[in-house]
């Protein structure tokens with residue numbers, strides 16, 4: 001994708017998040033990786049609601065300004081994430097209401113501020129570690145974020161807000177939306193309690209096979225797989241799920257040869 005298109009995309013995603021109240025005033029900052037290996041970022045004190053594609057800050061991976069206005073005061077935090085996550089192509093830092101509220105709660109689990117409530121939260125983000133409070137723009141924030149970035153695509157800055165990454169700016173925004181909505185769910189459910197995916201998450205093993213085995217053979221296979229998972233994963237037997245997905249021999253091939261024609 002061209003730099004010009006990426007500039008347009010950054011402005012469009014920023015405006016969309018601004019319109020949803022994910023960032024008000026000059027709060028928040030966004031960046032993305034350019035094809036030339038440099039980074040495009042929102043200028044400091046800019047508003048997500050009225051960015052100009054032509055004045056966005058273009059910096060090197062060491063933070064040197066190549067074009068546009070002075071970059072966000074948090075640019076070092078973004079660059080730290082790009083260093084630790086080479087696959088990362090986009091980062092959003094927000095002051096979105098529900099995640100910012102979460103960041104202000106006492107007694108957060110610093111290893112994971114948000115229990116795994118929904119499958120998409122687990123799939124898109126996973127654990128949400130907390131970075132201790134530091135004044136916005138402090139270079140120490142970048143150091144603290146860098147320690148966590150290799151393992152976590154999202155971090156929660158205490159009394160401040162989230163910083164969330166993705167393989168590109170689109171995925172970073174999707175991850176941010178998922179996490180903000182999960183934080184909202186968390187506050188809605190908090191008075192009533194909630195089931196955590198942690199308890200529900202079980203190892204599920206799927207066996208794809210050509211049809212034809214007897215029910216007894218399939219049952220024996222499932223029992224043996226269950227035993228192997230219990231022994232190797234150390235989980236309760238009742239939590240292990242095994243599925244056998246069968247395909248007709250005429251609808252499965254190897255090397256371009258149908259299974260129903262192999263061995264004839």
Ligand SMILES: O=C(O)[C@H](O)C(=O)COP(=O)(O)O
Nearest residue numbers: 027028029044045072073136
């Ligand atoms: O999070 C921060 O660093 C600031 O509060 C912020 O969100 C805006 O800083 P910027 O320099 O305008 O990007």
